[in-house]
Amino acid sequence: MKNEEEKIGWLRKVGRMMRLEFDLIRRDEAVIIFFVLLAIVYPPLYSLIYNPEVVRDEAVVVVDDDRSELSRRFTRDLDASPDVWVKDYATSMDQARDMMARKQCYGIVYFPAGLEKEVQRGHQGHVSLYCDMGVMMRYKAMLTALTSVQMETCSRLQSEKVHGLISLDGGLVESRQVPLGNTSMGIASAVLPFILVYVLQQGMMLGISMIHAGSMGRRRRNKGVDRLDDVHAGPGAMLVGKAMVHLIYYFLPAIFALHIVPLLFKFPMNGDVVELFLLMVPFLLASSFMSQVMRIFVNNREGVFLVLAFTSLIFVFLTGVSWPHYQMKPYWVLASEMIPGYWASTAYVQMQVCGASLSQVGHMYIALWVLVGVYFVIAYLVEAFVLRPRYKAMQLESELDPEALQKHTLYQMGDDNLDDPELLEDDEDEE
Secondary structure (H helix, E strand, C coil): CHHHHHHHHHHHHHHHHHHHHHHHHHHCHHHHHHHHHHHHHHHHHHHHHCCCCCCCCEEEEEEECCCCHHHHHHHHHHHHCCCEEEEEECCCHHHHHHHHHCCCCCEEEEECCCHHHHHHCCCCCCCEEEECCCCHHHHHHHHHHHHHHHHHHHHHHHHHHHCCCCCCCCCCCCCCCCCCCCCCCCHHHHHHHHHHHHHHHHHHHHHHHHHHHHHHHHHHHCCCCCHHHHHCCCHHHHHHHHHHHHHHHCHHHHHHHHHHHHHHHCCCCCCCHHHHHHHHHHHHHHHHHHHHHHHHHCCCHHHHHHHHHHHHHHHHHHCCCCCCHHHCCHHHHHHHHCCHHHHHHHHHHHHHCCCCCCCCCHHHHHHHHHHHHHHHHHHHHHHHHHHHHHHHHHHHHHHHCCCHHHHHHHHHHCCCCCCCHHHHHHHHHHC
């Protein structure tokens, strides 16, 4: 009977903590921005930036010093590709560079003199591509088109040489490009699924840090006391109550970012909707507890943006989207595996892009639940042995000096000595 009463009392404390957290979020416009607007505005904004996903008919000019049948056919095949448009011929490289400088083209294809003769002798010929590297998508389109035409040309020449020896239709080796999942081969379909997950994680981290910063501000104004103290909840009940509220608040933004946005922008959507949101439950809980651990670094609202600046780029690079995960150092791999967004984004991409089921990414799903437990324990220790002693110290400091916390705030702002008589006398002497 006593155990049941303790459980009911604990649940009541969780409920009171949830009501208070809902109220704190509702009253704080900055938290609403991070919890709701950021998750609603950023995903479409990023998707629009990467839209369209691929570029077509990039303008190039040709400098043909060879003037042979090989160079003319190569140019025709290049112009026939969907990625490149041969806008014009230039008489010299100087003229071509001038056209690129005036943005009349974004690439130069150069055929050196004697190209066809070198190829006929069995030597290697050289075709040069000069690209405007201001936009990587242009470079990718031009290089892809040039490589494709080069392979087709080489295959055709090899086929012509052996045609009299063996019966062969087409080239020696036929290459086919079959994209899986990302059928458009677009940058957005490759990158955005990772980014969408991290937008949710970072938004939650910023919002929770902002709530804590507001609590610290109220404590400095109220002699170390805050509304959270009225709940009289232990660290466990407080953490669970907060996490439940964060999960509820992020339910609709998660649906919008991970399902509606891909639907609007036609990103790959090969995963089961129910399984995707089952994946998001441990991800959001782990992100909540990790964010509650990060509160230890936040003492004011300005500190929230330091957390953002320090973590955002690191978290994105550790996903492996910009650098292969298998080529990272072991300590970086371990660091990435401690981030909920790594497991969630990798599983989300495999489910949405490649059509994997939740059971096929089961080890990632389990890893997220492990992180829920790990970060809950760490957040419990932080709350019990770091933050609560810090609050108690603030109260004791205020009892000794009622203006101590305000003085500390002024000291951090650099204004604690504005009314110091000695400094005023020094200023008068200087005058």
